[in-house]
Amino acid sequence: MFLTRPSIIRGITAFTNQVSARALHSTQIAMAPIKVGDKLPVADLFEDSPANKVNICELTAGKKVVLFAVPGAFTPGCSKTHLPGYVQNADKLKSEGVGEIVCVSVNDPYVMAAWGAQHNTKGKIRMLADPNGAFIKALDLGTNLPPLGGFRSKRFSMVINDSKVEELNVEPDGTGLSCSLADKIKIKK
Missing domain, CATH: 1.20.5 (Single alpha-helices involved in coiled-coils or other helix-helix interfaces)
Incomplete structure (x- = not known):
């Protein structure tokens, strides 16, 4: 009582x-949003399946990497413009000294693998899943998009040199298609 x-x-x-x-x-x-000059946070992403972890810091150690993130696999802007632009420019970027091109999305690894297969990314772009958004949250580059299921990545691109951010392009509204496109990437020699 x-x-x-x-x-x-x-x-x-x-x-x-x-x-x-x-x-x-x-x-x-x-955390404040990641900025040019910052080191990447330690995070595991997934390629093709939950069994294949890829540590982003290990992947970017000692080389130049272009990483771009999209709000969602198979979404119109991502499928018609963003990913295809990187597929088309992969050879050009690699000829400028880029060792890897990485696409990240808050999706599961099977979805990312299927999306990559649909766009012929094999040998050009590594399709990495951030299933619970841990990497995107650590970068403080997430956004809430209820029509896409809630928490997603803002649309951005970055050039990473030895795990340090050398260039960062975040779309002003988080989802548009302007500064994060493949043809906007500037690789420093």
């Missing part, structure tokens, strides 16, 4: 909120 008293319930609620806040506070890191 005494457990139903409002003062005890308020006390239990306050205690629970404090414990929850402390637990969240100790596990979350406040």
Whole structure:
């Protein structure tokens, strides 16, 4: 009977909120969006299946990499313009010293593999999945897009040199198609 008293319930609620806040506070890191000159956060992405982890820092260590991110595989802008532009420009970018071209999306690895197969990315672009958005969250380049299922990546591109961001192009509205396109990438010699 005494457990139903409002003062005890308020006390239990306050205690629970404090414990929850402390637990969240100790596990979350406040970050500003990644910027030119920053090192990439350590994160595992997935290629083709959940069994094939790709650590982004290991992948970019000691070489120049172009990474671009899209809000979703198989979406119109991503499928008609963004990904095809990188497929068409892959040889040009690689001739300018790019060791890898990577496409990232908050999707599962099977979806990314199927999307890559549809666009003939094999040998040109590595299609990496960020299933729970951990990498995109660590970059602080995510956005909420309810029509696409909620949390997604903003549309952006970056040039990475030895795991450090050398160039970063984030679409002003997070989803448009302008500064993050393949023909806008500038590779420094």
